[in-house]
Amino acid sequence: MAELIHYVDRSDILEGKAAQVRGLMRGLAAFVEAHEPRLQAYGCYIDESGSTMSVVAVHPDTESMEFHMEIGGPRFREFAPLIRLRSIDVYGRPGPAAVRALREKAEMLGGATVTLHTLEAGFTRQSPA
Numbered sequence: 001m002a003e004l005i006h007y008v009d010r011s012d013i014l015e016g017k018a019a020q021v022r023g024l025m026r027g028l029a030a031f032v033e034a035h036e037p038r039l040q041a042y043g044c045y046i047d048e049s050g051s052t053m054s055v056v057a058v059h060p061d062t063e064s065m066e067f068h069m070e071i072g073g074p075r076f077r078e079f080a081p082l083i084r085l086r087s088i089d090v091y092g093r094p095g096p097a098a099v100r101a102l103r104e105k106a107e108m109l110g111g112a113t114v115t116l117h118t119l120e121a122g123f124t125r126q127s128p129a
Contacts, residue, residue, distance in 0.1 A: 004040070004124055005059040005092035010052065011083040011109070018050035021082050025053070028075050035071060038064045053083065062095040069101035076105055085109035091117045 013021050025044040032042050041058040059065045088106055090099075099116070106112040 002061040003092050003119060005062065005065055005090060005094055005098075007055070007057040007059065007065065007088070007090055009055045009085060009088045009112070011054075011079075011085045011112075013046070013051050013053055013083055014081075017082040018046065021053060021079070022046065024075075024078055024082070025055075028072070031075065032068070032072065036064070036068055039068060059092075062093065062098050065094050065098040066101065069098060069105065073101070073105070077108065080109055083109060085112040087112050088114045089117060090114070092119065 029042060029044060032039060036042075038060055039057060040060055041056070043056050045054045045056070046052070057065075057068070059068065085106060088102055090102065094102070094116070099114070102114050106114050
């Protein structure tokens with residue numbers, strides 16, 4: 001079984017832009033749900049003050065992440081005037097193309113750091129079929 005890839009990013013929402021961010025994220029989530037059947041989980045979370053957004057995704061493998069970056073890329077650009085991406089943390093082993101795309105996204109949305117975390121111990125349980 002391939003190792004899952006967990007993606008977490010964190011952004012500052014620019015002042016007065018929370019409503020626009022919420023609308024764009026709803027549209028992006030609907031697009032992802034309709035066009036990325038392999039993506040296992042995708043969620044956008046905004047803190048109580050409306051100033052910080054986190055996006056969490058679970059990919060079954062690097063191909064899923066690469067596909068997400070490819071088809072989502074044009075939609076990510078829409079967020080550039082609304083947020084400042086602070087960090088991207090990836091837990092698992094994305095391939096070089098996915099890492100390149102993540103670094104391009106980080107630069108485009110504010111110069112965020114991209115940190116890759118390698119699984120040292122643990123397991124994933126699959127739900128019974």
